[in-house]
Each structure stands twice: as structure tokens, then as C-alpha cells.
Amino acid sequence: MRVHAVLRRRGITMGRKRVERLMRRAGLQGAFLRRKCRAGLHRGRTQQTVGCRCHPDPLRQGAFWLAAVRDAFSNRIVGWKTSDRCDTDLVLGALEYAIWSRDVRDGQLIHHSDRGSTYTAFRFSNRLADNVIAR
Structure with a gap:
């Protein structure tokens, strides 16, 4: 509790x-x-609630991506970046902001993420290695 x-x-x-x-x-x-899994739902898709109105996208410009770095100890978002593209630059920007905002010293961090292509890119791996951030 x-x-x-x-x-x-x-x-x-x-x-x-x-x-x-x-x-x-x-x-x-x-x-x-x-609950994480509900019967009848497929991974990545949700069902619309019956009787719920769908509000249109006023900008009509498509998806907007957010990458965030959360400090598991304080449970706070310490770095984030938004972009209209989900690419390595997006997650690198969030990581850079997190490193800057927490004044990270070498060997003090462990980075955990999913196995998506943005997090397994060479540039991202090299940036982790440059700051001695373990995976």
C-alpha cells in the first residue's frame, strides 16, 4: 500500500x-x-468502449512520438523527447536529457528497454558505452 x-x-x-x-x-x-492481458484483445489493439464518442484529431498530422527515461529509484521521468518520427534520434535525445538532468557519472546507471530497433541501434549502444551505462 x-x-x-x-x-x-x-x-x-x-x-x-x-x-x-x-x-x-x-x-x-x-x-x-x-490487468495487462484481457481476453479477446490482440496485442497492440484496443476495443472501443460502447457508447463512447471518438474525438477527431484536430491537427490531422498523424502520429506524435514520445520517448521517456524513467528513474526507477525515484519513479520520476528524468529525460524525454518528442518527435514526429520514431527513430534513434528520438531515444538518443531522451537519453541525453536524462544524463544531463541527473548529472550522471560513469558506471552509475543500468539502462533497461525493450528490444526495439531504436534501442538496439549502434548509435544508441555506443552512447551507452561512452557513459559506461550497463544494459
């Missing part, structure tokens, strides 16, 4: 059940994550 963990980090000692009870009395409910 996140609220309980935050209270403990702030030095407030209180039982998990008490936190649950107080939240319930106050009408608060913790956020919960959706």
Missing part, C-alpha cells in the same frame, strides 16, 4: 490496516493498475 509506505518513509508509524480503515472512512480509495 503506497500511502502506508509514504507515511513510514516520513517517520509516521502506523499499521497498514489502520491506514486502510482511515482511508475508507474518509472515502478515499487507492489507485489500482489495470
Whole structure:
């Protein structure tokens, strides 16, 4: 339970059940994550909710990509970049911003990503190696 963990980090000692009870009395409910797989859905596609209106794209310029680097320790986005193309320059820009914003020293980081072509490109691998960032 996140609220309980935050209270403990702030030095407030209180039982998990008490936190649950107080939240319930106050009408608060913790956020919960959706299930990753749902029956009937294929990978990469979603189903439209019945009765939900679809809003048109006002710009009509196609896809807009976002690459983000999240610090797993602080759970914060430390680097990001947007582009109209999903290419190595996009993820390199996000990585550069993350390295700059966190003042990273050699050997302090581990980078984890999917196996997409942008993250397995030679330029991206070389940039990780230049900063002694492990994979």
C-alpha cells in the first residue's frame, strides 16, 4: 500500500490496516493498475468502449512520438523527447536529457528497454558505452 509506505518513509508509524480503515472512512480509495492481458484483445489493439464518442484529431498530422527515461529509484521521468518520427534520434535525445538532468557519472546507471530497433541501434549502444551505462 503506497500511502502506508509514504507515511513510514516520513517517520509516521502506523499499521497498514489502520491506514486502510482511515482511508475508507474518509472515502478515499487507492489507485489500482489495470490487468495487462484481457481476453479477446490482440496485442497492440484496443476495443472501443460502447457508447463512447471518438474525438477527431484536430491537427490531422498523424502520429506524435514520445520517448521517456524513467528513474526507477525515484519513479520520476528524468529525460524525454518528442518527435514526429520514431527513430534513434528520438531515444538518443531522451537519453541525453536524462544524463544531463541527473548529472550522471560513469558506471552509475543500468539502462533497461525493450528490444526495439531504436534501442538496439549502434548509435544508441555506443552512447551507452561512452557513459559506461550497463544494459
